[in-house]
Amino acid sequence: MSEQHMRRSRLGVVAAPRRAATLALATVLLAGCGSGAPLPPPEAVATYEAVAEDLLSATTSVRAMNWERRGQEILEPGAEDCRYQAGVWQADGNLYPVPGQGMDWDPWREALDPVLEEHGFSSLGRERRSGAVTWLEADGEHGARVRLTAQGELRITDIRVDAEPCEDSALGL
Template sequence: MSNSSRSRFILAAVLALAAVATASCAPPALLSSADAQPRYEKLAEELAQTLELQYLNDPWVFTGDGDSEVQAVDHGTKCTFYVASRGSGDDVASLAGGWDAVMETINPVLAEHGFSEIAEEDSIAGGYTGISSKDDHGARVRIVSKGSTELSLSADVTDKDC
């Protein structure tokens, strides 16, 4: 390979790597709260039902007032949609025999709703354990346990007034 061919090959490889790196850093395509609400409330309900049927003795209850809401975050610079969080007095990870079993149970539900498969536990301080997943719209579902369990889901949205 001549020096000019080698140089062109190296330049092409560098440009290809830069394109891949840039594409993977693209911001998610946010939804409006009107579009996010039915999508994410349905997912939260299906996850809660799946986990309750499979593992829990203590049913899920809404934490707070039980309403989903849009709130201003980052000093009012953006809006985030929060699905009403649910909690159970049971520790789902303990009842399931560990997070691996929970992941295996809920990954099909997550995939059906466009969320990534969960393959490992999150690193959480304070003795909590948990798992989380995101979708292409930047939404994050999280299940956390420490004697009891909480299921939460949030997504930044395109709304300007919140």
């Protein structure tokens, strides 16, 4: 066996357990992302109201739009893992008015990432697409997610709450 082949074999044998350990560690770390202790209902509502206000205020630096709120609710009433959706805000237009023009997310990232960071969220991630819908997403504490679509929808959802029973009434809604 050549020296180069032996070196590759040894590296493969030694590297395989390291790779497995690294993957196991990454899996454990990623499993904890976005989690955290559930919030008491009044704290969840107050905390994510502030997040929403700050995000909506920051959008005006990119483009002045009117936002209409809907969908403030417990996502699955009666669930053991109680999740709250702070709301879905729909703008009066797409983030970029001409479809097919291309989407430049940079102004939105520049406006919203500092606000997200201030509230314990990650930066807006890479663009995602499902059919004609494109969006950016950020993860926060307590399982929270913020999603901004090119179609002008801002969603704050999946917030873990300690509500018994897991119903809208526990949130005072």
